[in-house]
Amino acid sequence: PKNMTSLIMIFGATGDLAVRKLFPSLYRLFQKGKLDKFAVIGVARRPLTTEEFQNSVKDSVLTALGKKENIDEFISHFYYQSHDVADSGSYQNLKNLAQQIDDQYDLEGNRIFYLAMAPEFFGPIALHLKSDGLTDVKGYKRLVIEKPFGHDLESAKVLNTQIRQAFSESEVYRIDHYLGKEMVRNIEVIRFANAIFEPLWNNRYISNIQITSSEVLGVEERGRYYETSGALRDMVQNHIMQMVALLAMEPPIKLTTDEVRSEKVRVFRSLRMIKGETINKYFVRGQYGAGLIDEQQVPEYRAEPMVDKESNTETFVAGKIMIDNFRWAGVPFYIRTGKRMTTKSTKIVVQFKDIPMNLYYQPEKLLNPNLLVIHIQPEEGITLHLNAKKAGGHLDAQEVKLSFANTGIHAMNTPEGYEKLLYDCMRGDATNFTHWDEVAYSWAFVDNISEVWEKTKAEDYPNYESGSMGPKAADELLEKDGFFWWPVT
Numbered sequence: 452p453k454n455m456t457s458l459i460m461i462f463g464a465t466g467d468l469a470v471r472k473l474f475p476s477l478y479r480l481f482q483k484g485k486l487d488k489f490a491v492i493g494v495a496r497r498p499l500t501t502e503e504f505q506n507s508v509k510d511s512v513l514t515a516l517g518k519k520e521n522i523d524e525f526i527s528h529f530y531y532q533s534h535d536v537a538d539s540g541s542y543q544n545l546k547n548l549a550q551q552i553d554d555q556y557d558l559e560g561n562r563i564f565y566l567a568m569a570p571e572f573f574g575p576i577a578l579h580l581k582s583d584g585l586t587d588v589k590g591y592k593r594l595v596i597e598k599p600f601g602h603d604l605e606s607a608k609v610l611n612t613q614i615r616q617a618f619s620e621s622e623v624y625r626i627d628h629y630l631g632k633e634m635v636r637n638i639e640v641i642r643f644a645n646a647i648f649e650p651l652w653n654n655r656y657i658s659n660i661q662i663t664s665s666e667v668l669g670v671e672e673r674g675r676y677y678e679t680s681g682a683l684r685d686m687v688q689n690h691i692m693q694m695v696a697l698l699a700m701e702p703p704i705k706l707t708t709d710e711v712r713s714e715k716v717r718v719f720r721s722l723r724m725i726k727g728e729t730i731n732k733y734f735v736r737g738q739y740g741a742g743l744i745d746e747q748q749v750p751e752y753r754a755e756p757m758v759d760k761e762s763n764t765e766t767f768v769a770g771k772i773m774i775d776n777f778r779w780a781g782v783p784f785y786i787r788t789g790k791r792m793t794t795k796s797t798k799i800v801v802q803f804k805d806i807p808m809n810l811y812y813q814p815e816k817l818l819n820p821n822l823l824v825i826h827i828q829p830e831e832g833i834t835l836h837l838n839a840k841k842a843g844g845h846l847d848a849q850e851v852k853l854s855f856a857n858t859g860i861h862a863m864n865t866p867e868g869y870e871k872l873l874y875d876c877m878r879g880d881a882t883n884f885t886h887w888d889e890v891a892y893s894w895a896f897v898d899n900i901s902e903v904w905e906k907t908k909a910e911d912y913p914n915y916e917s918g919s920m921g922p923k924a925a926d927e928l929l930e931k932d933g934f935f936w937w938p939v940t
């Protein structure tokens with residue numbers, strides 16, 4: 452591997468993301484010997500000594516991984532700087548500390564700035580990094596930026612303009628943590644490494660594709676943020692659209708960052724743009740009511756902390772996305788995501804078209820179509836649904852399932868995704884980060900929908916029970932096309 456020499460500055464180092472994901476991920480990389488020369492400066496508001504900070508890093512690793520080999524050596528690479536994001540003096544101090552650590556560890560002026568903070572600080576920090584000289588380095592400089600990238604296309608443009616004053620597009624690593632997931636990365640391999648899928652991967656053989664990303668949890672303590680966001684912005688604009696792009700893109704001519712990302716952009720450019728009244732034919736929104744989860748009664752969304760009693764915010768979205776290009780014309784990509792659903796699961800079901808004539812028709816049962824199921828989380832794997840002869844008896848067909856389970860990684864919320872993304876960033880590989888063009892196109896698509904939803908109050912909220920798979924209208928969306936949601940539980 453090339454240059455893993457880096458000074459990593461984490462802004463928001465006392466926050467949830469840093470503690471739950473980033474420190475454990477760095478520790479794993481360290482344990483695997485993937486960090487060559489490195490140091491970390493934790494930056495946050497709270498006054499802490501470096502020793503207190505190192506102890507919090509240690510706690511975070513122990514809590515997440517329960518390990519402690521070489522932990523003291525690991526945390527000795529961590530430093531802390533109390534910081535006010537709006538104050539130039541703060542950045543001067545940080546610059547001096549960075550220079551000193553750079554010299555001490557011989558980090559060759561390579562810097563990664565990781566913004567694990569509330570999004571309103573992204574732009575101002577990027578501007579200060581430049582104006583206060585932190586980006587004047589002889590090595591590389593990279594900015595890692597968390598979601599959400601703006602609230603809509605307009606605000607995303609403003610943010611992007613601020614960032615681009617300090618970093619070029621190739622230096623910006625926009626995190627979509629779904630792109631760190633093993634099975635999301637596997638989509639392209641399944642597609643482009645198999646002779647039995649690649650030739651069938653088009654509108655001649657695929658009838659529809661279904662993406663479900665369901666959560667059991669409600670909004671928890673995130674009510675204040677969620678009220679300004681909703682499921683469309685929080686899940687569809689980024690994670691779901693990224694999965695659509697990976698499923699739909701043309702084979703890239705090479706696996707380079709530019710080639711892969713430009714194929715994804717072409718998918719976004721082919722999206723059928725729906726507007727105004729038409730969106731009601733394509734998209735359905737929902738908000739959870741009270742219900743039973745694990746035999747416990749849970750409250751409706753509107754009764755959650757920091758949520759408006761008459762909130763119009765959607766906690767569920769289902770939609771039909773059409774990609775109007777030669778490969779996909781006529782094939783619906785159905786998507787759904789929501790909170791307080793039956794199960795926590797992210798799955799993709801690719802439904803193949805029926806065979807031309809069915810010899811094995813049973814009066815009481817039709818043949819099942821072939822399905823390719825990609826299990827993204829919590830299980831990771833692939834299941835292929837085929838029809839085969841039922842053992843014994845007549846020539847009856849029955850469904851058989853060929854399954855591959857990626858058993859290496861069981862636990863949900865493991866830091867593996869972030870570990871891969873951090874490592875990619877250190878290697879300078881931006882393939883699994885979103886390019887500005889992807890962000891812009893998917894905001895443009897989503898903005899049309901939120902515009903209509905914000906203008907019209909949903910009269911039927913709450914319209915699905917906690918513990919269900921969403922409102923009835925989400926089922927009807929497929930029924931009117933002659934399809935149904937394949938069960939994901």
Ligand code: NAD
Pocket residue numbers: 462463464465466467468469494495496497534535536537566567568569570597598599628
């Ligand atoms: P958090 O509220 O837990 O942490 C915020 C951090 O910012 C703290 O370290 C705090 O000290 C620091 N901070 C706040 N105001 C400051 C100021 N004025 N000056 C200096 N420091 C200040 O937030 P989080 O959950 O860690 O999320 C951070 C980012 O990551 C957000 O953009 C969020 O959307 C994104 N994100 C978080 C998660 C997650 O699992 N927590 C997942 C995906 C994306």
